[in-house]
Every structure is written in structure tokens, then in C-alpha cells.
Amino acid sequence: MSFEVSWQSQKASVQKIMLNKAVLMKCMLAAILALLLGGCGLRHARVDTHESLNAALWIQTSAEYTATTLQTYRIAASNLDLALADPHWTAALEQVGDYTGLPAAIVLDLDQTVLDTGSYNARIILQHGSHAGESFLDWCQQVTAPAIPGVKDFIEYAVKRGVNVIYNSARNEDLRDCTARNLQALGLPLAEPQHLLLNDGTASTSKEQQRAWVASQYRILLLVGDNLNDFVGGTRTDAATRRVIANQHAGRWGREWIILPNPMFGSWEYSLYDFEYDLSRDERLRRKYPQLQQ
Numbered sequence: 001m002s003f004e005v006s007w008q009s010q011k012a013s014v015q016k017i018m019l020n021k022a023v024l025m026k027c028m029l030a031a032i033l034a035l036l037l038g039g040c041g042l043r044h045a046r047v048d049t050h051e052s053l054n055a056a057l058w059i060q061t062s063a064e065y066t067a068t069t070l071q072t073y074r075i076a077a078s079n080l081d082l083a084l085a086d087p088h089w090t091a092a093l094e095q096v097g098d099y100t101g102l103p104a105a106i107v108l109d110l111d112q113t114v115l116d117t118g119s120y121n122a123r124i125i126l127q128h129g130s131h132a133g134e135s136f137l138d139w140c141q142q143v144t145a146p147a148i149p150g151v152k153d154f155i156e157y158a159v160k161r162g163v164n165v166i167y168n169s170a171r172n173e174d175l176r177d178c179t180a181r182n183l184q185a186l187g188l189p190l191a192e193p194q195h196l197l198l199n200d201g202t203a204s205t206s207k208e209q210q211r212a213w214v215a216s217q218y219r220i221l222l223l224v225g226d227n228l229n230d231f232v233g234g235t236r237t238d239a240a241t242r243r244v245i246a247n248q249h250a251g252r253w254g255r256e257w258i259i260l261p262n263p264m265f266g267s268w269e270y271s272l273y274d275f276e277y278d279l280s281r282d283e284r285l286r287r288k289y290p291q292l293q294q
């Protein structure tokens, strides 16, 4: 081998080693960059979420919600005994005249009072949507709503004591069939069709007017609901005024008025955007944030 050939060979080897080093460096830099970007990504990536997520999970998964509704219905059963023992007891502001001889009734709202709509709200969250009549009808027709924990025992207790059970709901009339089937599937009583009061869009089927009708036929022992309008009229107003109304009736809560928590939906939320149901989710959020109190 001549000196010239040997030199060329050594030069080629050195160049190859340098090339490999360069490739290795590039690979290491790329790996470090990927780690840095990946780390940043994990720290700052926005998880796609929905403003009702925690509320629905609380209803669907927490022991605390179950404990709360069991507690609530236990108090309701105890108060039912007091109400039956006192012929002058009434829960309805709409109860007028001599009602002492009327048959006894309890009036319950349906959604998040008797029937758990959590799975419908879960659907809304997963689809990044909002409540809509069409999707609610579709869900209702599946007849899958479970009973709120404690409500069945309470209602059975009331029936055993000879008390009529009347449901006063804001559900539309087109939901009558699936609603009645859901009550039946849960073994909840519906003695007569007029014991399921729904809304046909007219003023006469507002909750207040429906209560007035029930009060003309029965002595209302207890009102049970999750919304201020399950108890009293004039609640379609701003949040501060709604709280004033709640305080005006402080002596009724936990006695003849039995309320359950519902952080998923209700007039409490609608009042934050002036009951403008057609607003987009973004616009609702824009109206809600300034109402946070720091």
C-alpha cells in the first residue's frame, strides 16, 4: 500500500466518524427538543371540557349527593307525619278557603326531584352541546332515567298513609307518554293521568297555576323540588331577587318545602343570562364570569 492510498483511507475514516458524530448530535438535539415540547405540551394543553362536567359528575358519582338526597327524603317522610296530624297544615301559598276537609296530596317536581336526568346531561357534555327539546325527547323515549335515591321509599310511605302523589313538571306535553312509562318502569305510582301535570306552553300550565289547581282539589302537605319555582311564583328574575324570595320564606324550607340540590341546570343558572335560552354556550360563559364574586 502506498503512502498516498493509506492517507486517503485514513481521511475517509475520520470523515465517516465526524459524520456519525454530527448525526448523533442532531438526533440528541431532536430528542431533547421533543422532550421539551412534549413536556410543555402536557403542562399547557387545554383539556376539552364543558361547564357542566363537575356538576354532572357530582350527581352521578359522589357519595355526598346520594347521602344528601337520602337525608332530604328522610326529613320529608318525617314532616309528612306532622302535616297529616295537623289539618290546618298546608305547603301551598295557593291554598285558600277551607281546605281542612280536602284529601291530602304531596306535589313533586320530576327532573332531579324524582327522576335523575344525569345521563342526559352526560350526553350534552360529551357532545359539547346544550339542552334541546329534540334531544331531550329522544333521551326520554329511552325510558332509562333512574329514581333519585330515597324518593321511592318516600313516595311508597306517602301512598301507605293514604296521600295522593302528584307530579308537577315543566316537561312539555309531548313527553307525557315516555315520562309515564319511566315512572311505571321504576314502580312509581301514577294513579290518574291528571296526577301528571305537564306544560303545554300556555300560562294555565305554569307550575304556579298547576299548584293552584291542585290546591283547589287537595290539601297540599308538602312541595318537593329542585327549583325555586317548584314552590313559589315570580321567580323568573335576577339572581339577587331570587335569593331575596328564598329568604322571605326561610321558615318553610325543610318543613313544608323540601328542596334538593341541582348544580347541573335550573332557573338559578338561567337567571345569570336573563333566561335567554337561545344564547350560545360562549355567550352564556361571557355573561356568567362577571358575576363571580371575589
Ligand SMILES: [Mg+2]
Residues within 6 Å of the ligand: 109, 110, 111, 112, 113, 225, 226, 227
Ligand atoms: Mg326539576
